[in-house]
Amino acid sequence: MDWVGAILGLLALVYVLQAWLSKSKNKKRLPPGPRGFPLFGNLHMLGEFPHRDLHRLAQKHGDIMYLRLGLAPVVVASSPQAAELFLKTHDLVFASRPPLQAAEHISYGQRNLSFGAYGSYWRTMRKMCTLELLSSNKINSFKPMRKEELALLTKFIQEAARDHVTVDLSGKVASLTADMSCLMVFGKKYMDKEFDERGFKAVIQEGMHLAATPNFGDFIPLLLHLTSRG
Known part of the structure; x- marks a missing residue:
């Protein structure tokens, strides 16, 4: 069908443009990781139990590993020391959440505490929860x-x-x-x-x-x- 060929051609064009843009930008050092397919990346490597698959891949590529899930770049931390780098040492850099379609619909445009982007709005929500919802007096009540x-x-x-x-x-x-x-x-x-x-x-x-x-x-x-x- 003509529309099938058009879609495949469009997908190939998107992949070529993405590869060209990534090369034209300043190259950044990325952690090691497995090679993936065009467009789909490493999605095919995650099965029914993704945590087991990630553990298996981390044993080969290291505690900090780079994957590409579709067009989304992902860095996986697989040890307590690596997790501390993301959650404590450099927590402000990795504090935001990626855009998710489910969160857009469930959390009013991804504006709740769990899915909201890091910034002044998110810090205000956290302060309100700490003082009004999770304080000792409120819990004891x-x-x-x-x-x-x-x-x-x-x-x-x-x-x-x-x-x-x-x-x-x-x-x-x-x-x-x-x-x-x-x-x-x-x-x-x-x-x-x-x-x-x-x-x-x-x-x-x-x-x-x-x-x-x-x-x-x-x-x-x-x-x-x-x-x-x-």
Whole structure:
């Protein structure tokens, strides 16, 4: 088809332009890393368990390794000493978050504390959280609520043990955490029947899943334009 050839030609043109621009700029020393394919970079090297694949690659290329995921350059730190360089010694240089499509939709244009770019706005948010949300007085004010919720869970487990009923402790602890978070943030607990037909916890879990799921459009932005026009 003509449109297939046009897309392939456009992709090749983008790659050639990217290579030409990278060479025309001042060359910077990059950490060692594996060679990748044009356009896709090293995406094919990450499988079902990316952390295992990164560990395997780091054993060959070193604690600080350079990868290219699509068109996105990535530097991977794989040791405590290397992580300290990024998170402490040079933390201001690496403080910003990369643009992510999921964060754009979930966090109001990527303007929350988790995904926001480093700057005066982000520093103001951090100060507000430190003083208003995470201060000792604020945390201690919720102590009675936490004791009450923990007592309810303990009572439930005691009754289940008495009746010889199997209890999913992981699920109950997750529910306890969600209930405490709702009480602190919203002032009330949300039951599944009160929030959409899927339930409150299911909606929260779906949002977390969408935020954490890799999106090829973040690595190859051209795909976003093609799908949006299609």
